[in-house]
Amino acid sequence: MSDLRDLYQELIVDHYRRPHNFGPLAGANRHAEGFNPLCGDHLSLSLKVVDGVIEEARFEGAGCAISTASASLMTDALKGRTEAEAEALFAVFHALVTSEDGLPADAPLGKLAVLAGVREFPTRVKCATLAWHTLLAALHQDGQPVSTE
Amino acid sequence: MNAVVKQEAVRPDTLSAPEVARWRQDFPILQQTVHGKPLVYLDNAATTQKPLAVIEAEARYYREYNANVHRGVHTLSQRATDAFEAARDTVRRFINAARREEIVFVRGTTEAINLVATSFGQRLRRGDEILITEMEHHSNIVPWQLLCERSGATLRVAPIDDAGELRLDEFARLLGPATRLVAVTQLSNALGTVNPVRQLIELAHAAGAVVLVDGAQAVAHLPVDVQALGSDFYAFSGHKLYGPTGIGVLYGKAALLESMPPYQGGGDMIRQVTFTRTTYNDLPYKFEAGTPNIAGVIGLGAAIDYVNTVGLPAIAAHEQALLDYATAEAAQIPGLRLIGTARDKASILAFTLEGVHPHDVGTILDLEGVAVRAGHHCAMPVMAHFGVPATARASFALYNTAEDVATLLRAIRKAREVFG
Numbered sequence: 001m002s003d004l005r006d007l008y009q010e011l012i013v014d015h016y017r018r019p020h021n022f023g024p025l026a027g028a029n030r031h032a033e034g035f036n037p038l039c040g041d042h043l044s045l046s047l048k049v050v051d052g053v054i055e056e057a058r059f060e061g062a063g064c065a066i067s068t069a070s071a072s073l074m075t076d077a078l079k080g081r082t083e084a085e086a087e088a089l090f091a092v093f094h095a096l097v098t099s100e101d102g103l104p105a106d107a108p109l110g111k112l113a114v115l116a117g118v119r120e121f122p123t124r125v126k127c128a129t130l131a132w133h134t135l136l137a138a139l140h141q142d143g144q145p146v147s148t149e
Numbered sequence: 150m151n152a153v154v155k156q157e158a159v160r161p162d163t164l165s166a167p168e169v170a171r172w173r174q175d176f177p178i179l180q181q182t183v184h185g186k187p188l189v190y191l192d193n194a195a196t197t198q199k200p201l202a203v204i205e206a207e208a209r210y211y212r213e214y215n216a217n218v219h220r221g222v223h224t225l226s227q228r229a230t231d232a233f234e235a236a237r238d239t240v241r242r243f244i245n246a247a248r249r250e251e252i253v254f255v256r257g258t259t260e261a262i263n264l265v266a267t268s269f270g271q272r273l274r275r276g277d278e279i280l281i282t283e284m285e286h287h288s289n290i291v292p293w294q295l296l297c298e299r300s301g302a303t304l305r306v307a308p309i310d311d312a313g314e315l316r317l318d319e320f321a322r323l324l325g326p327a328t329r330l331v332a333v334t335q336l337s338n339a340l341g342t343v344n345p346v347r348q349l350i351e352l353a354h355a356a357g358a359v360v361l362v363d364g365a366q367a368v369a370h371l372p373v374d375v376q377a378l379g380s381d382f383y384a385f386s387g388h389k390l391y392g393p394t395g396i397g398v399l400y401g402k403a404a405l406l407e408s409m410p411p412y413q414g415g416g417d418m419i420r421q422v423t424f425t426r427t428t429y430n431d432l433p434y435k436f437e438a439g440t441p442n443i444a445g446v447i448g449l450g451a452a453i454d455y456v457n458t459v460g461l462p463a464i465a466a467h468e469q470a471l472l473d474y475a476t477a478e479a480a481q482i483p484g485l486r487l488i489g490t491a492r493d494k495a496s497i498l499a500f501t502l503e504g505v506h507p508h509d510v511g512t513i514l515d516l517e518g519v520a521v522r523a524g525h526h527c528a529m530p531v532m533a534h535f536g537v538p539a540t541a542r543a544s545f546a547l548y549n550t551a552e553d554v555a556t557l558l559r560a561i562r563k564a565r566e567v568f569g
Contacts, residue, residue: 004516008509008567017504017568039508040525040538062538064506065568124512 006117007124008065015069020076025058034061034134034146036126041067045134047078054078054086059131066115066124071131073112083139090132097128169467172459173548175200186518189553194338194366194497194544195522196388199452203392206451207444218443219417219434233443236450237433243453244383245374246400250432253406254441257397258365259288261384262332264399264436265361266292268409269330269382275301278327280358282307282315282344283534284337287527289363293332302329309534313340313489320349324356331360335367339528339540340489341472341497343371350379359405365389369546370468370495372461375400387445391546392452396445399436406432413438464547468496471545475554482561488531488540499526499542502561505568507541513567514541517560 028046035042043061047054057075074093078086092107097118107113118128137146173179176198181188190198210232216225218233234249241249255261273279279293283306297304305328307320315333324331331353335346346362353360361382364373368385375383383400387393401409411418411429415438420428429435456464475498479485484503502510511523522542525532532538543557 004513004563004567007512013568038524040529040532041508042538064508066509068506121512124508127508 007121009114009117011111011114012065012069015072016065019059019068019072021058021072023058023060025056028056028058030138030141032134032138032141032146034130034137036063036067036130037147038126039064041127041130043067043071043130043134045071045075045131045138047135047138049083052082052084054081054083063130064127066118066127067130070115070128073115074131074135077110077112078135086135086139090136093132094129097125168459168463169548169550173550175202175455176548177201177204179548183518183520184516186516189517189519189549189556191543191545191549191553191557192520192522193369193546193549194389194526194542196394197369197391197546198548199393199448200391200455202455203448203451207393207448210444210447215443217440229443232447232450233441236446236453239450239453240398243373243457244368244398244400245376247376248403251400251403251406253399253401253433253436254446255397255399255436256395256442257386257388258363258384259292259397261382261397261399262289262361262363263292264412265382265384265401266296268412268436269359269405270296270300271410273300273302273329276327277302277329278305278325279303280305280307280320280323280328280331280353282320282333283309283530284313284315284340284342284344284528285332285334285530286338286363286365287529288365289332289334289361290530293330303327306530309340309342309531311535312491313337313342313531314491315342315344315349317345317348321352324352324358326357328353328356328358331358332363333360334363334365335373336364336370336495336497337489337528337531338366338497339499339526339531339542340491341494341499341544342489342491343367343493343495345493346380347378354379366496369456370461370465372465381405387449387452390449390452391455393442393445393448396442396449398449403432406436411438412436415439417441459547465495467547468545468549471549471551471554472496472498474551475543475545475557478554478558479561482558482565484565485561488535488537496546497542497544499540501537501540502564505564507537507539509568510541510561510564513564514557514560517556517563519543519557519560521557 025046030047041063045059048056057078059071133146178198214225214228216229218230237252240252305323308316350360359381362380364385369390386397418438420430486501488499507523524539
């Protein structure tokens, strides 16, 4: 049985109430939109990439606590990483929220690990990964909105 | 159909009819825990639970007389056909259709509406208009949009007000000589609003339009008499009426159905097939191509028998007491905003909670054993009207108790605490 606080840890609630990197990004050169048609959530992600390094990442939109906190923590984590590192982080994060066994303690997640509780809530995995799928779309810049469905 | 607005909250201990405990025994699924808590099932507008009588009726068909209908000369086929057609009579009586031929079995409300849009829709032309309302479910919007694309007809939408009531003045204004068809819900799944469909049908008929009523939500909560309503078409699903999924009903006035081309071609819907000319079967079989959902039809018949045994007036009164209690108490919760405050409402309490996304409300309630729906309820235009991406929705059925409502209210307060 899963407890409420396994999912809604204080750090998640804090990032939901006061998301980091929320708002438009001047000088952005990568952009993507993400939708979760199940709940109507919408997320817009903007990146400023210079010489292959993500200098700035910001997001806008309306979402639940899980998707908002995930976007907030993700944009924090992206800054200063190369595009290749960001893609690698996507894979690690995806395993964090979907893998039955969890991840090794030394996985390079930092504060992102707070979202590990989502694993116990299969109906909420799409909320946690919306920002990350939108990130991949922004990096690949195919211009198509991403959908969790 | 106009309800009186109740000023005082009902005390919960006076609410649950003594029969409710007995009714609950008829639903085996309710006797379980979720996340260690007794299940409080309040997602009845999505689908209701099934009484043992329905589960057993389906099982008995498969165990004892599974056979195809309208074909075999053998005994099992005759038994299956008799049970299948008896269910049609049960449906006819349930909505008081004039003739059994007016009851067409389909997959559900969605298919019923698509049948009308496809078949009746063939007579629509550029310049014709279809009138719907802003509170419709996507299944009573999109088939008409598709029909408009095919035919060149125009879709008109009668707006709702901020209580979630249909603007009757606008509805009347939008009706005109070009209006060929009006499609309207009897009970909004997103708002709980009960529409004055009889009045709407009179207005539409005066303008010369044919009317389809979406009864998906209504049939489990209000006694329906299609002849008294004057409805030309009436669509509903079995699974929101304590019956199986995958079975639904399109009622249509015989003269209209007679005048319409077939919806799908195949077995059962024909009289004679040659490569030069095929003639079609009589009603209702003209619209029932292929082997039908026999077990589903038999299960639906059993569900209606069950509802009749309990009695729709008793169900409606019980649910109204629960809704009044829940509405009065919910209004006391800080930050809770009711979405849908029509004067005439039934069975549905939709809300948002300040600072807590409906999806999170749904998860927190689930951990308390309370099942609700969180999302746009397939009514995105309604969400847009109220400026919210989604709502949380509790919806009541005959087996819910005042204690269920109290648990819901406690869980909502807990959600508020989590997000401080």
